[in-house]
Amino acid sequence: MGNMTRDSSRPATTRPLRRDAELNRQRIMIAARELFSERGFETTLDDVAHRAGLGVGTVYRRFPNKEHLIEAMFAERLDELAELATQAAHAPDPWAGFLDFLWRAAELITADRGLHDVMTSTVFGHDQVARAKDRLIPIARDLVRRAKDTGKLRADFAAEDFALLFKMIGAVSAYTHTDAPDLWRRYLGLLVDSLRAEPGPPSPLPVPAMDAETLQNAMARCHR
Amino acid sequence: MGNMTRDSSRPATTRPLRRDAELNRQRIMIAARELFSERGFETTLDDVAHRAGLGVGTVYRRFPNKEHLIEAMFAERLDELAELATQAAHAPDPWAGFLDFLWRAAELITADRGLHDVMTSTVFGHDQVARAKDRLIPIARDLVRRAKDTGKLRADFAAEDFALLFKMIGAVSAYTHTDAPDLWRRYLGLLVDSLRAEPGPPSPLPVPAMDAETLQNAMARCHR
DNA sequence: CACGAAGCGGAGGAGGCATCTCGGGTTAGA
């Protein structure tokens, strides 16, 4: 938690907050993390205030608008992802590293709809987020290159495919997380099977398919 | 077009429309098809009226609300899908039939966001749509059973997986259709590869990955 | 042709939802 890099969300040029204000700021961040992870960008600052047990004005005093709050929350989460990718790229077995990254990143993204949203969309003015992405991209390319060099990753895989893979898994997760929170693993399992360069029998899927009734529920809950 | 079954969207108990009204009704349906295929359920009856070159009142006179318009439009399209599945289930080679259905259905769904929306959500009161789905389901099960019997489809595939496959492909399509309208084929290609029971090398993907710049554009366009 | 039923149009009411402000009351902490 108390890391050594500068806290870029509150530059050192700013006077420290009054103690009660600092406490409330933390409450806001906690509430925001919870809500954004559940509902993504649809979350409202009014929601955040309510969940934090504070007035809306308090939230707007601290963060001029939603964009700033998102910046503060997600730049660091993207760095988490970059850290993951770095570790994976240096794994002794690059193919295992590649798979590891895929599963772990999917884990983060399905657990946090907000993270999915920042990863797959570009919002004008998210400087820190944009820079975090720029850091992530070359690492991902390196990861792909190494995995291909082992001959285990299909040759036509591109680093850009990560984005769409995550989009697909995010879609499954958004659709089914209420009724079958683990179902995304089934489909990532399928996708991973299709990425292997070397022929082999289908690997067992970690989760069974939805039954008909649960699927009905998911469809009923989905209003688009 | 002029089929022999009763036109359930305008029961025989209703007097025929005046000639100008009938013409306008067709204009509405055409406009609606265009808009719903582009934007899905987000389409507004006001939009439809405007595209049809008519007043909003005219549209509301013909269809009491959006639900009814959707019913009128999509019940028959779902039957199209059922027809497709039936043909596929009776193909001489069931595995080829299965693949054929997957590709053709994906073609329909990616070309028509509205069809995707009716397929993957349940809106209260869509009787005709619900019944069309009930007709489709057993056919899909049959298709899966036959494909498995050939030993070519992986044994752990379930008919329910269709829904999520389409959801994933729909997500890719919605995300990229402006910048790379064919890209979904790449990912359906991947998924299909993962459904084979018999080991084999990766089959060539029909479409290359997005380049970095195009991906940027897609991300910029996406606001959630 | 004339007349009544059917149809048309589109302004705008009703309702919802998100963003952000404002000013009076409260509190930390020097």
Add this chain to the structure above:
DNA sequence: TCTAACCCGAGATGCCTCCTCCGCTTCGTG
């Protein structure tokens, strides 16, 4: 004690969608 910083939340603002209403137009029948 005193003041700058803070808190609050009603509500202004703006945007959107759904749908109605009613004066005017058109069809097509007698």
